[in-house]
Structures are given as C-alpha cells and as structure tokens.
Amino acid sequence: MEYSQDNSLEILLSEEEIIARVSRLGEEISRDYANVDDLVLVSVLRGSVYFVVDLSRCLTVPFTLDFIGINKYGNTKDSMGIVRITKDLDVNISGKNVLLLEDIVDTGLTLNYLLKNLRTRNPLSIRVCIFLDMPGRRIVDVPVDYRGVEMQDVFVVGYGLDYQERYRNLKYIAALKKD
Numbered sequence: 001m002e003y004s005q006d007n008s009l010e011i012l013l014s015e016e017e018i019i020a021r022v023s024r025l026g027e028e029i030s031r032d033y034a035n036v037d038d039l040v041l042v043s044v045l046r047g048s049v050y051f052v053v054d055l056s057r058c059l060t061v062p063f064t065l066d067f068i069g070i071n072k073y074g075n076t077k078d079s080m081g082i083v084r085i086t087k088d089l090d091v092n093i094s095g096k097n098v099l100l101l102e103d104i105v106d107t108g109l110t111l112n113y114l115l116k117n118l119r120t121r122n123p124l125s126i127r128v129c130i131f132l133d134m135p136g137r138r139i140v141d142v143p144v145d146y147r148g149v150e151m152q153d154v155f156v157v158g159y160g161l162d163y164q165e166r167y168r169n170l171k172y173i174a175a176l177k178k179d
C-alpha cells in the first residue's frame with residue numbers, strides 16, 4: 001500500500017481489532033433495537049462512511065440508511081466550531097428512531113451541533129454511536145450511547161479519518177506524527 005513505508009504513522013488499532021469492536025457494537029445495537037420500529041441510521045459524511053458500511057452489515061434489525069454532510073470551521077468554544085450542512089438528509093426523521101453515527105468525537109462541537117439540529121426535526125428518539133472517543137479533548141459535553149474505542153489525545157488517521165484528505169483508506173487506525 002502507498003502508505004506502508006510511511007514512518008510518520010504509528011498503528012494504534014489493527015484491522016482485526018477494528019472488526020472485533022465493530023461487530024461487538026453491532027450485536028449491542030441489534031439487541032437494543034430488536035423491538036424498535038423505524039430505525040434510521042444517520043451517517044455523518046465523510047469520515048464515518050467506512051464505519052457505517054461495516055457496522056450496518058453487523059446489524060440484524062431492519063433500518064433505513066441516510067447521510068448528512070457537514071463542514072466544520074474553528075475549534076474553540078467561542079466559535080462553537082461553526083458547522084455548515086453541505087448535504088441534508090433525504091429521509092424525514094420525524095417520529096423515527098435515529099441512530100447518529102460518527103467516526104470520532106473530539107471536542108464534541110460537531111456532534112453537539114448535529115444533535116441540536118436533528119432534535120428540531122422531532123425524531124421519536126435519538127441515540128449516538130461513535131467509533132472513536134477522545135474524552136480528553138472535549139469542550140462540550142455530548143451524550144454517547146455506543147462507543148467502539150476510547151483513545152488518548154492523539155491525532156489519528158485511517159478507517160475513514162483523514163489528514164488533509166489523505167489516509168482515509170487505511171484499514172487500520174494510526175497516530176499521525178505531523179512535522
């Protein structure tokens with residue numbers, strides 16, 4: 001692979017470890033939603049796509065899949081990490097049970113914005129499932145119902161996560177040492 005000789009990458013989570021954690025999440029969610037109708041998985045573009053593809057294939061309950069696209073500017077509480085929706089949902093989530101899927105929660109600003117936005121659409125319920133959690137970098141408190149892995153404060157790439165649009169396609173998650 002193009003990046004295999006890239007010594008600025010330090011592998012933190014192997015492909016096998018990712019698969020194991022995603023399938024455990026899938027079992028948990030399938031159990032919790034076994035008797036729930038109208039489940040809508042909302043995947044946040046673009047980072048969560050890899051996670052959603054794997055997780056959704058581990059689910060044994062019916063669901064509708066939809067995507068929401070965002071751009072985030074700023075990373076402080078004052079700027080409130082201004083988020084702009086670049087692609088809205090196609091599905092009407094009013095009266096539906098929404099499971100919001102994110103690749104990583106870091107400051108929490110993006111998730112906080114998304115939850116506020118989605119709640120105005122009157123879903124019956126809304127829960128949050130994330131693959132990576134970095135609680136040490138939180139600026140705003142956000143509810144997380146399902147989490148794959150908790151990590152220390154490092155910048156990570158792979159499994160959908162990018163640095164300037166690179167590294168998304170890595171099958172593992174690695175810390176990126178930026179020069």
Ligand code: IMP
Nearest residue numbers: 047105106107108109110155156161162
């Ligand atoms: P938050 O708003 O700070 O919680 O960050 C959410 C978004 O920032 C994620 O959906 C990612 O797109 C991006 N992000 C945050 N931390 C990282 C990281 O360590 N690597 C790659 N992207 C990140």
